[in-house]
Amino acid sequence: MKQQPKKTLRCAPRFPGAPATLTPAALALVLLAGGCGLPSLADVPLPGGAPSGPGYRVTAEFVDVLDLVERAAVKVDDVTVGSVEDISLDGWTAKVRLRLDRGVRLPANATAAVRQTSLLGEKFVAVSAPVTEAARGTLTDGATIPLVRTKRGAEVEEVLAALGLLLNGGGLAQLKTISQELGGALDGREAEAKDALRQLDAFVGGLDAQKADLVRAIDALDRLTGRLDKQKAVIGDAVDVLAPGITVLAEQREQLTAALNALGELGKVGSRVITASKDDTVASLRALQPILERLAEAGDALPKSLDFMLSYPFPPNVTGAIVGDFVNLSITADLDAATILSNLVAAAPRPVAPRGPAAPGSAGPSGGGGPSKAPPAKPALPGQLPPLCLPLDGILPPQWVPPKECELPEGCKLLKPGSPLPLGALVVPKDGLLPQGTVFPAGTKLAAGTILTVQCLLNPVTGAVEGIVGGVGDLLGGGG
Incomplete structure (x- = not known):
């Protein structure tokens, strides 16, 4: 790896003829007087290798930023892409202004989190695309990441406190007891436990297959409860009206119970009687069959005869002609x-009439060969029938x-x-x-x-x- 040449700070003395060896105090005086300037804060590179070129600014809202400080790094996928410019407080919400490199492209619904480089390392802000929803839009200059899309990591102190609570006053001992008792209960019943789990799995699978029906049933129940809520006044009045009747029923509960028990006994007796007399009843009905058939064949003759018997020896319509002790006919x-x-x-x-011989070629009434002709009848004498x-x-x-x-x-x-x-x-x-x-x-x-x-x-x-x-x-x- 090629080493970079070390840069040294050289200042030209303004005073010619100055000695080459100076004391520290004299050296400082010479540097200030000779115009050897120190670098400005803007020329100092950002920590973590954050880019110092052009960028855009985004504000992230947090409930708690822990000990995050200004000039902390802003990372995307563990790559430093910016820094924290400012941290302010708005009520109970901390607002952190982030400066991101212009080449970083993030969705408009990006998320932000305060994380830590290591167990005792420094804090930084991690910005990433959402994982619970689809990315949409583009994060632009002046945008805000709201509280619903920001979070923070757990502190070491919080983890240790929770661990201490679990170890000191937690339920590890109880968990051990539960584990031992559960093992003792399932010992020798592994097959039944597996079968129960299979049945539970089938039950849950059936519920999952019918979740659409369950949702419809719940929706229908919701509509029903809504209608009942609208009519609660009517339902209340109905309940109030039913109260006296329910009171009477409660007072007569013993009598009703006795009546129902007696009705049950009557049913048993009736069933026993019908079973015992079944053959006799069938025989009686079969014996009645001819009588019923004759009555059906008689038709309306029987009621007419009964009507005539009431006015015997006169017809039924003669009643209108009876006047006192005589009849008008x-x-x-x-x-x-x-x-x-x-x-x-x-x-x-x-x-x-006498019939003469049939005409030649004619047949009798029932024979073929042509229609039969009756002989001409003699003229009827006076007083004779035709x-x-x-x-x-x-x-x-x-x-x-x-x-x-x-x-x-x-x-x-x-x-x-x-x-x-x-x-x-x-x-x-x-x-x-x-x-x-x-x-x-x-x-x-x-x-x-x-x-x-x-x-x-x-x-x-x-x-x-x-x-x-x-x-x-x-x-x-x-x-x-």
Whole structure:
């Protein structure tokens, strides 16, 4: 390593002819008189090798700067980049003005700390980028590092005091006792302890996996508590209103408890009775099944008969005609000739007109080869019924059309099975027998499914009492 030449301080004497050897006092006098000046403070290099060139200034705020002094070093990553220019006090906050080299680039959210070079070394200010957040901006001249981004290191005295507290009045003895007791408790139970730790790890892992749900639940609970807080007056009133009821319940607690116990015993007895009588109950229900089926088949006939029994031997609607000890009755006589004739034909067998031989090439009513034709009926004599046009030797075919001589009500038609069902029409049952109540004699057979229009049905007998007032002439006129 090349050594630097030593610099010596030489002063030219102003007094010519001065002796070469001088006493110390004379030398000092000569130096002052000869103009040999001492270096100024600005020319003295900074301690620690801090740069003395152009720079910028930053103020750092500290709660405590310990024994930091002016002209102390400012370091970035243990490299001296400036010095402390001034330390002042603002209330309870120490403000330290730092001078940094212009070439040092730091973020605007930089941090500062008072540190120590060694255990007994000097203090310095360490400036660095933040470690808990991302760096942003640039630290410029006149910027301030606030208290939230500054700190100081622990002093040796503080460390020794804490160590003395731990050793003298601390819990080392207790820690030893705890360690021994814990070892004795876990001795021989290592497997259970490991299993407990595994379960605890699984539990904590489950909580971590559900932390989003837990956060939502906490937020919902927070909203609920907020709403409850807004309605605390209403809740307080409700609690005040409930107080008398709760007092009564408290006074009747013994009775309520006894009632609940008795109800429990009743349940036990009921369960025992139902279990013992289960077979008999099922048998009784099965025995009732035919009776219930017959009642269901009877339909509304049973209630109607019961209604008739209350007014026997008169129909139920006669009660309005009873006046005192006699009954006012009236009869409505429908003397319409067509109605009387149809009732007589439907109610009794009608004489059949003689049938002549069939025309050549014709078939019977049930054979193929063409529609059958009834022989022309003889003209009815006065007082005789109209000729019967129904064939009595077989079932009427679905295509059967009454001949013109057959006197049927207007609109009475026989429709083949599957035809659209008119309103109020009658469908011939499966056995083909026509029931009573049609214009045809009872027992007449038709093809199953044949449809009779509503004009082929007789008006049902209702037994209604209409109470017509009039003479014999009105009755013979049809009651109209």
